[in-house]
Amino acid sequence: MLMYRMEVCTPYFDPEYENLNDKIFGPRVSVDNESCEKCTVVKVDSINKQGLLLKVVQVLTDMDLFITKSYISSDARWFMDVFHVKDKLGNKVTNGKVIKYVQQAISERRELQNSEEAEYCSDDDSGIESSSERTAIEMIGVNRPGLFSEISAALAEQRCNVIEAHAWSHNAFLACIACISDESTSTCIDDPQRLSAIEDHLSNILGPSFGGDDSGRSARTCFLGCDNWTSHAERRLHQLMLANQDFDGPQGPLNMSSWTMNVDNYEEGRRTVVSIDRCKEKGYTVVNVECLDRPKLMFDTVCTLTDMQYVVFHANITSHGPFAHQEYFIRRKDGRLLDTELEIQRVSKCLEAAIERRVCEGIRLELDLQNNVRVLPYVTQTLREHGLTVAQADIAAHGEKTKNVFFIQDISGKEIDMGMVESMKKELEPLSIQVENAMLPQKFNSMERDRFSFVSLLRTQLERFSHNFISI
Structure with missing residues (x-):
């Protein structure tokens, strides 16, 4: 009897196949110093991935870039963001190494590890031996x-x-x-x-x-x-x-007299206002934040929303004088809206705390x-x-x-x-x-806040409308 040995062939899968979408639709980053007179415009265009917004904001923050304005859109599986940034001296970003680092860090290019731009995260000045x-x-x-x-x-x-x-x-x-x-x-x-x-x-x-x-x-x-x-x-x-x-x-033992004093000072100098509305027609919860503007403000807000398991689908960030207005359209990670007053209050408190911790x-x-x-x-x-x-x-x-x-x-x-x-x-x-x-200015009164809210809202809508005609 003749025995035939049958070989079973299995299809070959390229190990890089899972990353194919990233290679084809991966983040494309452009840094534009021509279209805006006072700011550098950073545009990011990519297939959407969880945590991408926080990553982009973190890269800009790592380079000490101050985000003065931003438009975020990451619906329909696509991520299109525009950031208006300045360096820590308030000027346009003209340092070629910084620009290249931002582009490579957001794009996740492997050559960053061996490039001279990697000096931004080296340990050479720390006084300890170089180590990973x-x-x-x-x-x-x-x-x-x-x-x-x-x-x-x-x-x-x-x-x-x-x-x-x-x-x-x-x-x-x-x-x-x-x-x-x-x-x-x-x-x-x-x-x-x-x-x-x-x-x-x-x-x-x-x-x-x-x-x-x-x-x-x-x-x-x-x-x-x-x-x-x-x-x-x-x-x-x-x-x-x-x-x-x-x-x-506090949730533990504490000197109550000092705590009462701190709370009073906090209320008297309160400069952060968070309002949350349900927009069931559009399927989002809308979070509005008004506060004094400062560096790393957007990082603190986006970081907290991400850690609380919320996803930002759209956002508008503007600054005018000493004030900043942030508007986020969010859902839970499971796709649901904020549906209870308790959850809304918790998000509001957490965002206020995130903004004020650094101040x-x-x-x-x-x-x-x-x-x-x-x-x-x-x-x-x-x-x-x-x-x-x-x-x-x-x-x-x-x-x-x-x-x-x-x-x-x-x-x-x-x-x-x-x-x-x-x-x-x-x-x-x-x-x-x-x-x-380092004492901060006194809180702005209700009239100033209302005027700022109306002006910033009007400006945001006009800029968003005009921005729709700008190619990303």
Whole structure:
């Protein structure tokens, strides 16, 4: 008997087939410096993908570009966005490296990894060995006077050098993300036992966490890539605050007199107004946000909507003078509208909190310090001894020095005595300290707000109408 061996043939599938749509319809980015007299116009045209809007906004934010106006349309599986941007000096974007980086980062081109534009996310100036990962610590706890000083001292006790750190305080919570290295070797800390000891020490200082991690720990170590570390850290700060429900105020033990004072100041200086309407005819929930304009405003809003599992289908962002108006047409990720008053109130509170977390009133201090593990605790302890507390901090290493920007407030909640600041400066000599009053303008009254709302709405509709005739 003859036996025939039959071979079964299976069709061949190119592994790149799944990415075919991206290759054909992937993001096309154009940067136009001709059509607008005062701004650079960035246009993005692509098949729609989840999270693409946040990615585009994050890339622009990473390059310190200020979004003054934007039109978003991502319905019918297509994504067409226009952004009017300026650099941090308020001028058009003319730096060729920045323009090329924006185009490549949004388009996800692989050659970005080996191009000279990759210098924007390199570690060469950080004082640590070049590495694809950093040791980061995420922390959150109920705020109290001097808490940031205690965190700085605790990290020094654990022989951790702070390479970069960002800290926000809002509604009685303080959240902080710090990139650390070993004091003696200046390398990434990866020993599990040591990392666990650092977490335990910081968690004892911060107290229990009220959200996010099921373990209830308020400090957690992780490893992050070097690319766009700052924007990742800022998004994590938003997520930590959101998970701990900072938009509802404190949920743990707190000095009630100081909390009442903070709430009063918050209400008196309130500058953010969020209104939400149902548009069932069009199938969207419409979110309108009016507030003082500032850098990274759109990033904070889009980041929060994304993390709350909402999808932005259309949006109009405009600015006029010191004010900004944002209009978002959203649905839940499952396609449904916001259908309860409780959900509407929650979204409104969360957006207000997201916008106001980054804004801090007080005295702004800028210091260039030696990259030494003992210097930061010494400075923050000196502030504390003079009745001052750190409400917000941004720290970044550049070679052998770190640039430290602190927003400080009086521990009692009163206006800061500038005589006390001068006394503090003398004690910290010979350190060079730049002092700037960062108090924000008073809230605009209802007449100003109504006038701004009407004018911005009219301008938005006219610009949207005229924009329909501009080819993307």
